[in-house]
Amino acid sequence: MTDTTASTESAESSVISAADAAKSKTPAVILTGDRPTGPLHLGHFVGSLRSRVEYQHQYKQYIMLADSQALTDNMDDTNKVHRNVVEVALDYLAVGIDPAKSTILIQSQIPELAELTFYYLNMVTVARLERNPTVKAEIVLRGFERDIPAGFLTYPASQAADISAFKASIVPVGEDQIPMIEQTNEIVRRFNRLAGKDVLVECKALVPEIGRLPGIDGKAKMSKSLGNTINLGASADEITAAVKKVYTDPLHLRVQDPGHLEGNVAFIYLDAFDPDKAALEEMKAHYVRGGLGDSIVKKRLEAVLQEMLGPIRARREEFAKDKGYVMQLLKDGTMRAREVAAQTADEVKAALGLSYF
Amino acid sequence: MTDTTASTESAESSVISAADAAKSKTPAVILTGDRPTGPLHLGHFVGSLRSRVEYQHQYKQYIMLADSQALTDNMDDTNKVHRNVVEVALDYLAVGIDPAKSTILIQSQIPELAELTFYYLNMVTVARLERNPTVKAEIVLRGFERDIPAGFLTYPASQAADISAFKASIVPVGEDQIPMIEQTNEIVRRFNRLAGKDVLVECKALVPEIGRLPGIDGKAKMSKSLGNTINLGASADEITAAVKKVYTDPLHLRVQDPGHLEGNVAFIYLDAFDPDKAALEEMKAHYVRGGLGDSIVKKRLEAVLQEMLGPIRARREEFAKDKGYVMQLLKDGTMRAREVAAQTADEVKAALGLSYF
The missing domain is CATH 3.40.50.620 (HUPs)
Incomplete structure (x- = not known):
C-alpha cells in the first residue's frame, strides 16, 4: 500500500x-x-x-x-x-x-x-x-x-x-x-x-x-517507418501527393451524404493547421450535414499545408546551401x-x- | 557441445x-x-x-x-x-x-x-x-x-x-x-x-x-577486511607484532618434534621473501626432522621482512613528506x-x- x-x-x-x-x-x-x-x-x-x-x-x-x-x-x-x-x-x-x-x-x-x-x-x-x-x-x-x-x-x-x-x-x-x-x-x-x-x-x-497527430493513412501515429508522414522539407509535389492520400470518411461515398469528422484526418490536420478557424467551423458543419465533397476539403487542406510548409521549405533550402x-x-x-x-x-x-x- | x-x-x-x-x-x-x-x-x-x-x-x-x-x-x-x-x-x-x-x-x-x-x-x-x-x-x-x-x-x-x-x-x-x-x-x-x-x-x-600469499593467520587470502595483512608501510614494531602472530604448525608443540611445512605461513613467507635460498632449505630440513623451534624460524622471518620492508618504508616516508x-x-x-x-x-x-x- x-x-x-x-x-x-x-x-x-x-x-x-x-x-x-x-x-x-x-x-x-x-x-x-x-x-x-x-x-x-x-x-x-x-x-x-x-x-x-x-x-x-x-x-x-x-x-x-x-x-x-x-x-x-x-x-x-x-x-x-x-x-x-x-x-x-x-x-x-x-x-x-x-x-x-x-x-x-x-x-x-x-x-x-x-x-x-x-x-x-x-x-x-x-x-x-x-x-x-x-x-x-x-x-x-x-x-x-x-x-x-x-x-x-x-x-x-x-x-x-x-x-x-x-x-x-x-x-x-x-x-x-x-x-x-x-x-x-x-x-x-x-x-x-x-x-x-x-x-x-x-x-x-x-x-x-x-x-x-495521426498519419495520412489514419493510423494513430505519424511515423517514418509506417510511411505515412508529411516531412517538414516536403516539396510542393510531395505535399500534393500526400494530401490526395489523406484518409477521410470511408462512409462519405457521395457528395450529398452527411460526412463524419471523427478519425477524419483531413479535418484533424485542418484543426491543427488552418489559421482561419471560423471558415473551418463552417466547412465542418457543411461536411456533417452533407453536400460538401472531400475534394473541396482536401483542396483547402492542400492550400493550408502549402502555405505553412512553403516558407519552412524555403528556409530549409537556404540553410542547406x-x-x-x-x-x-x-x-x-x-x-x-x-x-x-x-x-x-x-x-x-x-x-x-x-x-x- | x-x-x-x-x-x-x-x-x-x-x-x-x-x-x-x-x-x-x-x-x-x-x-x-x-x-x-x-x-x-x-x-x-x-x-x-x-x-x-x-x-x-x-x-x-x-x-x-x-x-x-x-x-x-x-x-x-x-x-x-x-x-x-x-x-x-x-x-x-x-x-x-x-x-x-x-x-x-x-x-x-x-x-x-x-x-x-x-x-x-x-x-x-x-x-x-x-x-x-x-x-x-x-x-x-x-x-x-x-x-x-x-x-x-x-x-x-x-x-x-x-x-x-x-x-x-x-x-x-x-x-x-x-x-x-x-x-x-x-x-x-x-x-x-x-x-x-x-x-x-x-x-x-x-x-x-x-x-x-596467505594471511598471517593462515587463511588463504591476505586481506584488509580479514585483518591478517602486513602492510607495505608497516612500522618495525608492526612487523614484529605481526610476525609473532604468524601461523605455523599447530602440531609442532615441542622443539624436538618434527615440524610440518604445508600451510606453515612462516615458511611460505620465507619461500617468498628470503633471498638466501640455501640457508632456507637447510632450515626447512632441520624443522622437518625436529629440533628447530618456531621462535628461531620467526626470528629469521622477522629479519627478512624488516630488511625487505625497511627501505620500502623509508622511501614511502620520504615521498609522504x-x-x-x-x-x-x-x-x-x-x-x-x-x-x-x-x-x-x-x-x-x-x-x-x-x-x-
Whole structure:
C-alpha cells in the first residue's frame, strides 16, 4: 500500500502544466531534443517543434541531437544517425528555432554526458531499470526480448545525465515518457542525499496538451517507418501527393451524404493547421450535414499545408546551401552546452570525492 | 557441445605465459592497477607489485588507480576511495615503480574511459553480463543479490574501456578474472567487425605463476577486511607484532618434534621473501626432522621482512613528506594517459559515425 501511494504521488509531482511552467519566477531551464534517425515531419511539428519556437522566448532552452542515444538501437546503421544530425538541424532552423536563443547541441560531442551516465549507473539497481515501464514497453516494441543491449537497459541513466547536466527543470515529453522523468528524479534525489546538498535539480515532465497527430493513412501515429508522414522539407509535389492520400470518411461515398469528422484526418490536420478557424467551423458543419465533397476539403487542406510548409521549405533550402555554416552553429551550441555540462560533471565528481588536482 | 568447445578455445587463447609475453617483438602495452580502497600489503607485493617493477623495463606499462571502479561498491564511503588514491600511489613509489618508466593514472580523471564504457554498453547484452562468472561470483561475495547496482553489472564494459583505451595487449590478472578478459575481447572483436578494421586491440591475461600469499593467520587470502595483512608501510614494531602472530604448525608443540611445512605461513613467507635460498632449505630440513623451534624460524622471518620492508618504508616516508609532489606525478601520468585514451575514443567515435567538426 505504502509503495503504491508513494509511486502515485511521485507520478503526480513529476508533471507540470504549461501554465504552471510559464509562471516560474526565474527563467526555467528546459531540455528537449530528438534522436536523429530520419527527417522530422508534421507529427514532430505539432508535438514539439512548434512549442520549442515559443519556449525559446520563455526559457533557457537546450535542444539535443541525441545521436549517442540513437545508437542504442541503431548499431547496425551508424551512418543513418550521422547523416541525420545535419538534416534534423536543418529542420530546426527551418521551423524558426533560433540558435542565438536556443542552444542546439550534439550529445556525443559532450563526453561529460557519458561521464555522468557512468556515475549514475551506481545510483540505480538493475531491478529498478528492469521495472521501468517505458524501458519495458520499448524492449517489446524493438523486439529485443532476451538480447537487450546493456546500453538500452541503462538508457534511463543516460537520460538522467542529459537532463541533470543542464540542470533542466522542465522536460517536454509524451505521457509514455513520464516514468523516465521519475527515474531521473530518483537518481537526482539519491545523488543529492549522498552529496549532502542539492547539487542536481529535480525536473518536471511537461506533457503537451495537443495529442498526437495521426498519419495520412489514419493510423494513430505519424511515423517514418509506417510511411505515412508529411516531412517538414516536403516539396510542393510531395505535399500534393500526400494530401490526395489523406484518409477521410470511408462512409462519405457521395457528395450529398452527411460526412463524419471523427478519425477524419483531413479535418484533424485542418484543426491543427488552418489559421482561419471560423471558415473551418463552417466547412465542418457543411461536411456533417452533407453536400460538401472531400475534394473541396482536401483542396483547402492542400492550400493550408502549402502555405505553412512553403516558407519552412524555403528556409530549409537556404540553410542547406551552406551545411558548413549549419555545422558551425552546431559546434558553437555544443561548446556552450559543454561548458555547462562540464561544470555539473565537476560538481558531481567533487561530491563523490573524485577531485584531486 | 559446439558452445563448450568455443568457450574453451576462447579461454585458452585469452591467456599468455610470462615467457611468451616477454618474447613479443615490439614492446607490448600492459595495463595493471588497483582499486584504492586501502593500503597495499605483502599480498599485493607478491601478486603484482614486484612484477610491475620488472614489467616497467620490458613493456609500456600503465598503472591505473581505479577510483571510479572502486565506487561501484563503495558509494557509502566515497571518502575512503579519495583518501587511498595518494596512499596507494605512495606504495607504488615505495616499492620502486618509477613514474618516468610507468604511467600511473587516476581513472576518474580520464572522462574518455567513461565515454568508451558508454559505447561498449551497446556491444554487450544484459544476458551476457549476467552470465559473466566473475560478475556472478562478486555479486554473491558482495551480498548484492537482487539489489545489484547497474554500475556493478556493467563493470565488464568499463574494464573493456580501461584496457582498450590504452590498447593494452597484456593484462596481469588472477585466474578468477580470466572471464573479464574474454568479455573485453568479445567487445573488441565486435567493435572491430562493426568498424570494418582493427581499431581496438585484443588482450591476453597474464596469470602470475606464484599463487596467492596467505594471511598471517593462515587463511588463504591476505586481506584488509580479514585483518591478517602486513602492510607495505608497516612500522618495525608492526612487523614484529605481526610476525609473532604468524601461523605455523599447530602440531609442532615441542622443539624436538618434527615440524610440518604445508600451510606453515612462516615458511611460505620465507619461500617468498628470503633471498638466501640455501640457508632456507637447510632450515626447512632441520624443522622437518625436529629440533628447530618456531621462535628461531620467526626470528629469521622477522629479519627478512624488516630488511625487505625497511627501505620500502623509508622511501614511502620520504615521498609522504611531499604529497603535493606525488599528486603532481599522478597528474602528469594521468595527462599522458589521457592523450592516449582520447586518441582511442576519437577513433572509436569516428568508426561509429560520431565525428562532425
